Amino acid sequence: DTSKLTRIDDTTWQIDPTGDMRVPGIIFADEALIEAMDDKVAEQTANVARLPGIVQASYAMPDAHWGYGFPIGGVAAFDPDEGGVVSAGGVGFDVSCGVRSLLTGLTVADIRAVQERLADALAAQIPAGVGSRSGISLNRQEMDAMLVGGAAWAVEQGWGEPEDLERIEEMGRMAGADPDCVSEQAKKRQRREMGTLGSGNHYLEIQAVEKVFDAETAAAFGLVEGEVLVTIHCGSRGLGHQIGTEFLRDMLPAAAEAGIRLPERELACAPIHSPIGQRYLGAMRAAINCALANREILGHFAREVFDRFFPEHRLPLLYDVSHNTCKVETHTVGGRPRQLYVHRKGATRAFGPAHSELPEALRGEGQPVLIGGSMGTGSHVLVGMGTGGKGFYSACHGAGRAMSRHAALKRWHGRQVVDDLAERGILIRSPSARGVAEEAPGAYKDVDQVVEVAERAGLARRVARLTPLICVKG
Template sequence: MDLNLLKRESEFAWHIEPQGKMRVPGVIYASESLIKEMDHKVYEQVSNVAALPGIVDASYAMPDAHWGYGFPIGGVAAFDAERGGIVSAGGVGFDISCGVRTLHTGLKREDIEAVKKPLADALFHKIPAGVGSTGRIRLEREEMDEMLSGGAAWAVQHGFGQREDLERIEEHGSMRGARPEEVSDHAKKRQRDQMGTLGSGNHYLEVQQVTEIYDAEAAAAFNLTAGDIVVSIHCGSRGLGHQLGTEFLKRMAINASEYGIELPDRELACAPIDSPVGRSYLGAMRAAINCALANRQIITHLAREAFSKVLPQARLSLLYDVSHNTCKVEEHAVNGRPTRLFVHRKGATRAFGPGHADLPEALRKIGQPVLIGGSMGTASYILVGTKQGEALPFSSSCHGAGRAMSRHQAKRKWQGRKLVDDLAGSGILIRSRSMRGVAEEAPGAYKDVSAVVDVADHAGLSRKVARLKPLVCVKG
């Protein structure tokens, strides 16, 4: 991105002054080197989002921002229904409520070293992953609707996990306002046998070791110490979310002119929050959030089963579960006044600071865990939401490393089998059904997650707590 297009407001905040149809400024959080690497399309997309009706404050991009459809991935934008605000399917993304869940295991590195291989095999055997994989649960109409209303709470009621898991999930495991009747038969059919599956692409389940602690107080509150073994799961709402994204993108594109919305590009398709299409999307999208929460809950149960076979002393309990593709109703200060906003986070993590009422009691004093996934050979990070972040982009932070290279380029540059062997040589066991998939997910095809997380920390979006190194990775 051309630095001359931006006004540097602080070391890590770059402004796009309102011009043309922009209603508010654009703000990109990044270091100078991340800005230089960032695609020019991010500049265009941040500017386009700033032109949408009812946008409040600014159109934001996180340090891991890259070119998405309509909204950038790593984009955050909030809309006020009382000022004609909109809701956008492209502002949430196709994989609705894709997110990360991290689990404690109660184990240390030395406990797993001797059984790493059978553990990797057991997890790979237990957890369906990759294209065309199906779960062992098949949901017919009535049960599907119950799942879409109940989320992770539905999964726990059906024997997948424990009640105490729910406290450690955003929305306490069950998104209110879900309307399963707004989810099409096509979307339900696509999901029928996909519960408890990882999916493909950048989705994974990893066994990780805590290698560094940056913030002792937050780490203690999160019950993390160096050497601990944790499990992280990255996946979303599977076929149901993808189908809803597809259908509502079309409905919103076709109906936009009816609502008097002038779209600079069809990919910015949106509808007024208070319109039939807007309300229908919100009800369906919330049902898809529940689908993702139930999916991660079932995978948690499968991971517990795999661990119990290899390491019966393991106790898998939730640290937290975050979703990074959502639109949620939240109250934020706008010009000093608390205002109800529809906050779109597309490839961005909610990062509530200390004292927020939506946090479980055990975490309320310290703030929300912000779980950042890296690429398979590098590192993941745990951060914590801050008070300072509340005055920044609606308590939001980054979500991952972000791609630096296309899948096509990666496939030409790396060989899957060699990558698996090289990573095994450095102590990281990869399990995948597709060697081409591994090549496309090569660590070198991603940005440096450490640089992204450092900016999130320095800019005050969230504070670094711990670094995690992968030991076993089941690739989607």
């Protein structure tokens, strides 16, 4: 039902503010994507617009679909000086879930020559699936050091290289993390989960650069047609999930106490300047560090495997970026720069060239925006745009689901999906046939269409398209 949407231009749809909406809702999509989008996206985007202190607009990216409270693909910024809130549901359960890509300098032919053995070696080295373990176990002190130190901590422990850090958001270490705000239960769940992929749509994938859209940027990023990347998608595992669960629960009475009228329970939130708001931020930032450390360790495991097959090749990090966060950022709204709490849930930060948060080596081009598609179709690398800045410098984070896990499970058999992909030269290694069926390529939207719209909408520009060769799946 697109009747409540006003079309602003080719790729922008507005939900005009009605009732107690404080700002409009904006959905970035073309006609085909908006038609296919589930109705819940517009409804949830409008509901977020009713929260206190929201500024400018409540946004939904082109890959948006239904989420818990906030849509997946939702972006919203709140001003602490105007009663702004922080919301656990606006970050998501998998705090700081994100993507990193490593360059290999290897060609598709290099991989084809060892593809089966490499897939098996990666599957043996990368712990995947529910409750998977890596052999790393943290005591109390180590846990707290990890929660404060993030990827920088992992590098100190020997899992990763110092040069990686400048290619990770926040230089690999999120400031303001407070392990004392993280419950014992959350820490307990994480004790043996560092360096694991987890389940669902998390993956470690070997991908070929199939097509370059922007030769100059691709060259600066080190992306060469016919060469191969290692890409890792995962987050903060049990720790982040526990934090999300606990704070969603505790923010509900806190919202009532603060006199916030919630459009629905799932939008539980707390004023940024409240004790629970501050506790959530301390815990959420610790979970960001957990995710950054986790991806750093997984990258190290991948390097160990590649070192056995290709000892002469280093695997430098292209970039690591999260898509489930709340970050304090300065944005100009209403003609003045303001410090805002930007929630991105299933949305990727997409800073343009010259941004001070980017390392020297990327300032000329802008931030790499790493986008998953599916294990059978493709993925993309985009770049943040200087002239962009729409949706607080955000872009899509994937293709987005076209059907529910449940529907996918009815439609496909995991074994069959694996066999069909093997026919096409794509090797899947997963402990869960059920998981593979839920994640069948057909369960996702067309990623090419989504990123093309993201580009036309001015969110981020396409740099290269990637195709999968090996996918180790949770």
